[in-house]
Amino acid sequence: MTDRIMAGWTREDLAARAARELHDGYYVNLGIGIPTLVSNFIAPDVDVTLQSENGMLGLGPYPLEREVDPDIINAGKETITELSRTSYVSSAESFGMIRGGHINVSVLGAMEVSETGDLANWMVPGRMVKGPGGAMDLVAGVRRIIVLMDHTAKDGSPKFRKACSLPLTGHNVVDMLITNLGVFERADRQSAFVLRELAPGIRVEDVRRHTEAVYEEGLR
Amino acid sequence: MAEKIFSDARSALDGLLFDGMTIAAGGFGLCGIPETLIDGLLAAGVRNLTIISNNAGVDDFGLGKLLRTRQVKKMISSYVGENKEFERQYLAGELEIEFCPQGTLAERIRAGGAGIPGFYTRTGVGTLIAEGKELKEFDGERFVLERGLTADLAIVKARRGDRYGNLQFRKSARNFNPVVATCGRVTVAEVEEIVPDGGFDPDAIHTPGVFVQRLIKATSNEKRIERRTVRQGEAV
Numbered sequence: 001m002t003d004r005i006m007a008g009w010t011r012e013d014l015a016a017r018a019a020r021e022l023h024d025g026y027y028v029n030l031g032i033g034i035p036t037l038v039s040n041f042i043a044p045d046v047d048v049t050l051q052s053e054n055g056m057l058g059l060g061p062y063p064l065e066r067e068v069d070p071d072i073i074n075a076g077k078e079t080i081t082e083l084s085r086t087s088y089v090s091s092a093e094s095f096g097m098i099r100g101g102h103i104n105v106s107v108l109g110a111m112e113v114s115e116t117g118d119l120a121n122w123m124v125p126g127r128m129v130k131g132p133g134g135a136m137d138l139v140a141g142v143r144r145i146i147v148l149m150d151h152t153a154k155d156g157s158p159k160f161r162k163a164c165s166l167p168l169t170g171h172n173v174v175d176m177l178i179t180n181l182g183v184f185e186r187a188d189r190q191s192a193f194v195l196r197e198l199a200p201g202i203r204v205e206d207v208r209r210h211t212e213a214v215y216e217e218g219l220r
Numbered sequence: 221m222a223e224k225i226f227s228d229a230r231s232a233l234d235g236l237l238f239d240g241m242t243i244a245a246g247g248f249g250l251c252g253i254p255e256t257l258i259d260g261l262l263a264a265g266v267r268n269l270t271i272i273s274n275n276a277g278v279d280d281f282g283l284g285k286l287l288r289t290r291q292v293k294k295m296i297s298s299y300v301g302e303n304k305e306f307e308r309q310y311l312a313g314e315l316e317i318e319f320c321p322q323g324t325l326a327e328r329i330r331a332g333g334a335g336i337p338g339f340y341t342r343t344g345v346g347t348l349i350a351e352g353k354e355l356k357e358f359d360g361e362r363f364v365l366e367r368g369l370t371a372d373l374a375i376v377k378a379r380r381g382d383r384y385g386n387l388q389f390r391k392s393a394r395n396f397n398p399v400v401a402t403c404g405r406v407t408v409a410e411v412e413e414i415v416p417d418g419g420f421d422p423d424a425i426h427t428p429g430v431f432v433q434r435l436i437k438a439t440s441n442e443k444r445i446e447r448r449t450v451r452q453g454e455a456v
Binding site: 055 | 248249250251252274297298299300301302307310311317319321322323324326327329330341342343344345346347348349389390391392393394395396397398399426443444445446447448449450451452453
């Protein structure tokens with residue numbers, strides 16, 4: 001049997017799906033990469049305040065060329081703009097917001113996720129280690145963690161696994177996993193993940209074949 | 221009152237530097253970094269430094285300058301990914317690194333400056349970061365003991381300062397600077413502008429002068445941008 005070519009959702013689709021998890025009034029931290037795209041897909045009637053861990057609450061869009069200010073950057077070190085609601089704090093106070101459970105949701109990328117919600121996204125042994133940045137603090141402190149990642153690695157091996165093979169960023173921290181094949185969610189951190197949605201053209205058998213983790217099936 | 225305003229980086233750092241010392245530096249990426257004082261450390265040639273800083277600059281700017289001249293022995297940082305020379309020295313075993321999650325780093329500096337020798341945090345439990353550290357259970361959850369950090373010297377960058385050492389930062393250039401200012405046995409600040417006596421609204425001071433012993437007017441305010449991201453203008 002030849003393997004079907006897995007496509008499913010694009011990067012933008014992943015970001016758009018994650019954006020639907022953000023509710024009116026939420027304070028949200030978006031990680032670097034695909035998670036940053038989430039802000040492009042927040043519905044106009046949903047008012048979300050974005051937080052950046054270097055010490056900015058209330059992130060605006062990227063600046064026009066003439067608005068660029070080197071003193072206004074996000075956690076990805078990108079130039080950004082402020083809004084009428086914006087406040088600045090020290091990095092210590094910013095992580096107080098995170099560690100203290102005041103941020104509703106964080107959306108992050110991953111290299112691997114385990115069936116018990118472990119997350120690995122900071123280190124590959126044998127490669128140059130750049131450091132964890134704020135990822136460990138985010139997964140330890142933010143109330144709900146949503147992970148966006150490709151379902152499989154470049155060599156086709158599953159990234160949603162029984163146990164992470166890479167060093168962990170956090171132990172039992174993931175609440176929702178959105179991959180190009182579908183959406184997995186769990187009721188709480190004692191529960192198993194449930195496959196809730198499939199990307200267009202993806203069948204449950206496709207997900208089974210490309211997943212090592214044990215999960216339940218409960219399509220909505 | 222002892223005069224806190226010094227004429228330049230050289231005089232402000234005079235008598236404070238010794239080989240093998242620990243220096244904490246404010247800034248996030250290249251934003252809000254004490255450019256003038258880093259140049260002062262470069263000129264002074266002090267060596268075997270342990271640097272506490274969230275990042276390590278880039279190859280030719282910020283703390284990267286001190287890496288190039290091999291003045292740094294060890295970095296305590298959360299993320300060092302923007303620096304090729306760092307990578308080369310680290311892989312060659314010439315440079316030591318202690319990785320610390322960013323929020324834990326900020327809190328370790330804050331704690332050190334506030335006289336708190338250690339604290340428990342959930343961050344890093346079950347990861348390599350917690351290895352060899354004490355774990356303690358509170359209300360059924362596990363936390364790891366992290367130590368407060370202090371430094372022989374702290375260097376920070378602020379938008380404005382006055383002769384009393386009061387500082388005000390600007391926008392996200394605030395970042396680590398206020399906590400770093402508290403953790404130095406001696407703290408030297410560089411400011412873009414020195415405000416006259418009484419020029420500050422007392423409610424608008426971010427770092428009170430008690431934390432700052434010496435202050436200079438910055439001569440380097442390049443504020444290099446690491447990732448210039450812009451959006452296209454809307455049609456009018």
